[in-house]
Amino acid sequence: MILHIDLDCYYCSAERIRNPSVRGIPLAVGGSSNLTLFGTTPSRSKTLRGVVVTSSYEARARGVKTGMNIAEALRFCPALTILPPDHGYYRALSAQLFALLQTLMPTVEQCSIDEFFCDISGMDEAKNPEAFALHVKLRIAQTLGLPVSIGVSPAKWIAKLATNAAKPDGIRYVPREAIVAFIAPQPIEHFPGIGKSTQEKLHKHGIQTLGQAHEAKHLFWQWGEGAKQLWRKIAGEDKEVVEVFKQRKSIGLSRTFDPIASREELHRRVAVLVRHIAFLVMSSNAHPATFSLTLRYEHGGKITQRCTQHRSFSEAFFCQRALELFHQADTCSQYKVNFLGVNVSHFLEQNGQSVSLLDFCEDQKYRSVEASMHQIRVRYGLDAIMCARELKPNPQKKRG
Secondary structure, X not given: OEEEEEEOOHHHHHHXXXXXXXXXXXXXXXXXXXXXXXXXXXXXXXXXXXXXXXXXXXXXXXXOOOOXXXXXXXXXXXXXXXXXXXXXXXXXXXXXXHHHHHHHOOEEEEEEOOEEEEEOOOOXXXXXHXXXXXHHHHHHHHHHOOOEEEEEEOOHHHHHHHHHHHOOOOEEEOOHHHHHHHHOOOEHHXXXXXXXXHHHXXXXXXXXXXXXXXXXXXXXXXXXXXHHHXXXXXXXXXXXXXXXXXXXXXXXXXXXXXXXOOHHHHHHXXXXXXXXXXXXXXXXXXXXXXXXXXXXEOOOOEEEEEEEOOOOOOHHHHHHHHHHHHHHHOOOOOXXXXXXXXEEEEEOOOOOOOOOOOOHHHHHHHHHHHHHHHHHHHHHOXXXXXXXXXXXXXXXXXXX
């Protein structure tokens, strides 16, 4: 028996916890990226050029949608209150919820910042899962003040589908014997895992609903093993379990900002992104082999460069690679840049690979020093140690 817990309008709900004055009014979280890590704030014009990350139900009722341009959202809803995203706060609050769920249920899988699967099989509460879901919902509200919707079913992906039917702030229980009737009228677009290409393929065969897809088992069996697994998920027969721990496949960080011409400032921002990602990598004791950097110019044109090297990870090595990738990506250095993203992936320990022995001694020396740096950052904060490249030049200082 599986519970799927989804936070309702999470960023807006999180903001309402620490700012009760925005409760009950049209609210959106969006605009430009949170630039506090760069030691700067966005301009008003940039905020208006940003997009809605999420919106409250009051705003949605007035036509405001996720991904909508802020200026357009204000035309639909002039009374809309817009708050900039604070991802650090959202991650911390999500971690508190994860810890709370672990005290209530033995098996908890976090699949995103606002979404959790919980397996209560074997618990006495599984005999009356709807009542237990209500208990969980009330505990979350009382402890953290967050509204959630909960879907309950013996099948993992049916539980997730049930959550959509429970929104907002509700509970929907779909026992095994009710799965076929529950999915029958649901559009295929509502099912997780059915992308646009699969939708088009199904539409060509006249399949518009999950009920029709369920009846067309023979088609899925003709399309290969992946299609078979999709049909089993739709039918609630996939037997997919809740995973207590899921390995991360990548770690990345990106920011959109006012257009910048200074390459010195852009190099500084790359170093800042590197430090934040390096902290997460060191916390995981990981060794990523692939590094990538993406930049976008003011008038469009996004360029990504990546490289793969089997080296023991260190922040110094990572920063060097990231700056090299920036130079490779920056093919139009006369243009201003308004987006930077840095990412690491392909962790050696997950793929059963080892680091290069040719550079092992040098890499271990850096790794040892940075392990001590990491402990200082854990204790005193991520800004306790920064590289010289990250420091902003003092405009008041006269040059000799």
